[in-house]
Amino acid sequence: MREVAAFLLGCVLVQGCTDQDALMVEQQQKLDQQGQRLSSILGNATPTVSTTDGSLTIQMSFGSEADLDLYVTDPHMETVYFAKSSTRSGGRISKDIQCASGSDSAQSGRGDQHEPRIEEVRFDAPIPGRYRIGIDYPLKCAGGEQRAAFAVSVMHNGEQIRKSGSVTFENFDVVVMEFEI
Amino acid sequence: MRAEYQNPRFPMSIFLFVSLCLPVLASADQFFGQVMSDSKTPIVGAMVTFRFGDPFQEKTVFTSEEGRYQIAGLPGSTDYTVRVRRIGWHDLVTDEVAVAQENGALDFTLLRHTDPAMVAAQLPANHWYGLVLDRVSSEYEREQLVRQCTYCHQQGNEATRVQRPVEEWHKVLSLMARMGGGLDAEFSAKIPELFNSAYDPKTAVPKLTKGFDQPGFAPPPSEIVRRAVIDEYQLGGRASMQHDMIVGHDGIVYSVDMATDHLFRLDPSKPDGARESFAIPSGDLPLGGFGPGGALPSNTSMRVGPHSLQVGADGDIWITLAVGNKLARFDTVEESFTIEDLPGGIYPHTLRIDSKNRVWYTIAVSNHVGMFDPATGQHEVIRVPARSFGEEVMLRMLPVFLWAGQYIDLGGGGGEGASLPVPYGIDIAPDGGIWFSQLNAHRIGHIDPDSFEITMIDTPFTAPRRMRFDSQGKLWIPGFSSNLISKFDIETRQFEHFELPIEPLGTETPYSLSIDPVTDDVWICGTNSDSLIRFQQASAEFTVYPLPTMVTYTRDIDFSADGGVWTSNSNAPAWQIETGIPRLIRLDVNGTIDLPLVDSVGSNL
Numbered sequence: 001m002r003e004v005a006a007f008l009l010g011c012v013l014v015q016g017c018t019d020q021d022a023l024m025v026e027q028q029q030k031l032d033q034q035g036q037r038l039s040s041i042l043g044n045a046t047p048t049v050s051t052t053d054g055s056l057t058i059q060m061s062f063g064s065e066a067d068l069d070l071y072v073t074d075p076h077m078e079t080v081y082f083a084k085s086s087t088r089s090g091g092r093i094s095k096d097i098q099c100a101s102g103s104d105s106a107q108s109g110r111g112d113q114h115e116p117r118i119e120e121v122r123f124d125a126p127i128p129g130r131y132r133i134g135i136d137y138p139l140k141c142a143g144g145e146q147r148a149a150f151a152v153s154v155m156h157n158g159e160q161i162r163k164s165g166s167v168t169f170e171n172f173d174v175v176v177m178e179f180e181i
Numbered sequence: 182m183r184a185e186y187q188n189p190r191f192p193m194s195i196f197l198f199v200s201l202c203l204p205v206l207a208s209a210d211q212f213f214g215q216v217m218s219d220s221k222t223p224i225v226g227a228m229v230t231f232r233f234g235d236p237f238q239e240k241t242v243f244t245s246e247e248g249r250y251q252i253a254g255l256p257g258s259t260d261y262t263v264r265v266r267r268i269g270w271h272d273l274v275t276d277e278v279a280v281a282q283e284n285g286a287l288d289f290t291l292l293r294h295t296d297p298a299m300v301a302a303q304l305p306a307n308h309w310y311g312l313v314l315d316r317v318s319s320e321y322e323r324e325q326l327v328r329q330c331t332y333c334h335q336q337g338n339e340a341t342r343v344q345r346p347v348e349e350w351h352k353v354l355s356l357m358a359r360m361g362g363g364l365d366a367e368f369s370a371k372i373p374e375l376f377n378s379a380y381d382p383k384t385a386v387p388k389l390t391k392g393f394d395q396p397g398f399a400p401p402p403s404e405i406v407r408r409a410v411i412d413e414y415q416l417g418g419r420a421s422m423q424h425d426m427i428v429g430h431d432g433i434v435y436s437v438d439m440a441t442d443h444l445f446r447l448d449p450s451k452p453d454g455a456r457e458s459f460a461i462p463s464g465d466l467p468l469g470g471f472g473p474g475g476a477l478p479s480n481t482s483m484r485v486g487p488h489s490l491q492v493g494a495d496g497d498i499w500i501t502l503a504v505g506n507k508l509a510r511f512d513t514v515e516e517s518f519t520i521e522d523l524p525g526g527i528y529p530h531t532l533r534i535d536s537k538n539r540v541w542y543t544i545a546v547s548n549h550v551g552m553f554d555p556a557t558g559q560h561e562v563i564r565v566p567a568r569s570f571g572e573e574v575m576l577r578m579l580p581v582f583l584w585a586g587q588y589i590d591l592g593g594g595g596g597e598g599a600s601l602p603v604p605y606g607i608d609i610a611p612d613g614g615i616w617f618s619q620l621n622a623h624r625i626g627h628i629d630p631d632s633f634e635i636t637m638i639d640t641p642f643t644a645p646r647r648m649r650f651d652s653q654g655k656l657w658i659p660g661f662s663s664n665l666i667s668k669f670d671i672e673t674r675q676f677e678h679f680e681l682p683i684e685p686l687g688t689e690t691p692y693s694l695s696i697d698p699v700t701d702d703v704w705i706c707g708t709n710s711d712s713l714i715r716f717q718q719a720s721a722e723f724t725v726y727p728l729p730t731m732v733t734y735t736r737d738i739d740f741s742a743d744g745g746v747w748t749s750n751s752n753a754p755a756w757q758i759e760t761g762i763p764r765l766i767r768l769d770v771n772g773t774i775d776l777p778l779v780d781s782v783g784s785n786l
Contacts, residue, residue: 071479077420079479098348134479138355172476
């Protein structure tokens with residue numbers, strides 16, 4: 001009798017895990033598709049400030065279900081992000097895109113549910129060296145889930161590098177991409 | 182010659198930029214002179230700072246009652262940048278100075294601030310933070326605010342006394358909670374309004390600068406303080422977090438950079454304050470190591486996270502590797518590391534070494550105290566009592582929560598961090614007993630070093646942090662959120678409190694204290710007020726030594742045999758520090774360390 005119960009319990013657990021795995025695969029596929037869509041948006045996006053020769057522009061695109069934050073660390077290891085809008089090396093962030101819902105956002109005037117939702121960091125005269133891009137997912141917006149898709153692009157000297165992926169709620173992915181100029 | 186501030190209409194920001202680019206060209210190794218106002222009155226207690234070298238060093242002296250200063254022990258044959266600073270006056274930086282006279286005479290004239298906002302900006306962070314604290318009527322909330330919001334950096338400095346949109350505050354609080362500083366949900370919701378109203382310049386500046394044009398405003402430091410000489414040594418870079426420092430048996434100073442996994446070494450006897458660093462092996466650990474997940478600093482390269490250090494009897498340096506869950510031993514002769522894996526616990530924190538050369542250390546996240554005996558290889562991980570059965574269960578499940586948190590939402594975000602008990606400071610009593618604090622539980626504890634039996638004692642004040650025994654076997658404890666130090670008699674179990682005199686009262690956050698092994702003076706970190714504080718036991722007198730660099734967040738103090746009082750600036754993030762780079766700091770109380778014999782000048786000094 002005990003063996004039968006164990007067998008049945010095992011079946012339930014295995015079945016549960018299988019269902020969970022299938023769900024995760026499905027969610028990942030959805031995130032991948034969304035990431036690719038966001039990446040294509042960045043492929044067509046132009047910097048909010050006109051590009052000058054030699055400038056460096058980093059953009060992050062994300063959906064309206066999440067408030068993601070873009071962090072860019074310069075070769076001096078100083079970071080520009082929503083709470084520190086500029087660096088000594090000249091980096092500056094365009095604006096902090098937040099959740100659209102709720103009166104708080106409306107008051108701040110920064111909530112924006114219309115895509116493309118793009119945060120941008122620019123260096124007019126970037127210093128040479130290694131740069132790091134990080135993405136944090138601190139707040140869920142309406143419809144937000146445990147993971148959120150993003151795409152980032154780096155534009156410098158007429159070249160663009162793009163990458164898409166996803167981040168987990170309340171986890172700060174410190175190194176999404178590193179590059180040198 | 183004289184250096185006049187000649188163009189008061191020149192914008193300050195441009196003035197500073199230009200001046201930092203044009204160092205004083207002088208070859209003297211000592212200077213003297215007078216600091217006067219533009220109305221020809223002496224300025225008392227101004228800080229005169231000479232910067233030189235690469236990586237830089239800064240040496241600061243104070244002006245006397247007659248506004249005179251004398252600075253010696255400079256390397257000579259180098260360029261200097263000079264800054265003269267006094268609250269209420271424009272900083273004077275040396276773009277107006279060309280060459281000092283051959284005998285080293287160099288006078289300065291300062292110009293009064295007329296804009297109250299600029300005066301307010303010169304005040305240490307605690308003055309601004311006092312505006313926030315004044316608005317909190319609940320003692321429970323006030324205590325939370327002090328303890329949790331100043332864990333890693335000052336509150337009220339230029340970078341933190343800002344008004345933000347509400348959503349931005351929520352994100353800041355979320356980051357803070359994921360880095361270990363959490364507020365309860367109800368209080369967290371009040372933070373945006375609280376900070377935005379307190380830091381509104383329209384009300385803050387008039388409050389902070391009331392009577393700023395009167396003589397009693399920001400009084401100069403006392404004559405005793407003005408004898409001091411302060412040396413600051415640049416250490417690391419903008420990503421650095423020089424968490425703790427220690428003075429070795431040979432006078433060499435060591436510091437651990439938690440954010441970059443390096444051990445730094447400074448030889449203050451060398452003319453250039455020779456500095457070098459050693460990468461601590463991290464194996465194949467990922468960024469963040471085994472640390473509790475959530476959020477790391479954006480510019481970190483931390484894989485093992487060296488946190489605290491002590492010198493063993495043989496001169497080796499022992500280091501806790503907080504996020505690597507290891508101990509490191511640095512052989513100062515071979516310049517090599519030995520890494521010791523730990524059998525349990527999460528986040529080894531502060532350590533001490535007992536008379537049997539055993540290493541005792543608090544384990545902050547999982548609520549343990551650990552012991553490692555290098556002679557036998559014995560490890561002990563001692564579970565510290567939780568505050569309740571529920572907390573005990575939660576702590577035991579913590580590894581599971583941390584693992585599961587990677588995959589599912591366990592809640593607790595948005596600034597609602599769990600308040601773990603957090604074993605923190607630790608020290609060894611003269612009788613060999615192990616004493617430690619439990620920061621968030623407001624308790625201290627005793628461990629029998631042989632039986633490992635634990636006794637817990639509630640402290641009649643909040644947030645006991647890093648504590649030390651004096652030569653008489655009395656345990657001194659700083660109350661991080663209670664603005665006091667307390668002397669605890671381990672025999673009678675009695676506490677005796679001494680309130681810190683930092684103005685405005687109640688705004689200091691004493692992170693740590695240490696006992697001068699020669700004088701038994703208690704030295705306290707003025708963590709939120711850019712100061713070091715001395716308490717002389719015999720007279721029960723406090724002396725507050727202001728430190729020259731704005732945003733000097735200190736976490737530990739040690740002493741060199743020549744009488745130097747050492748600390749480090751470990752504000753995290755480093756970019757909030759005035760120059761964006763951490764420093765090792767030596768306070769020479771009487772200004773006698775390393776001073777060459779020179780002719781007497783400035784007789785009133």
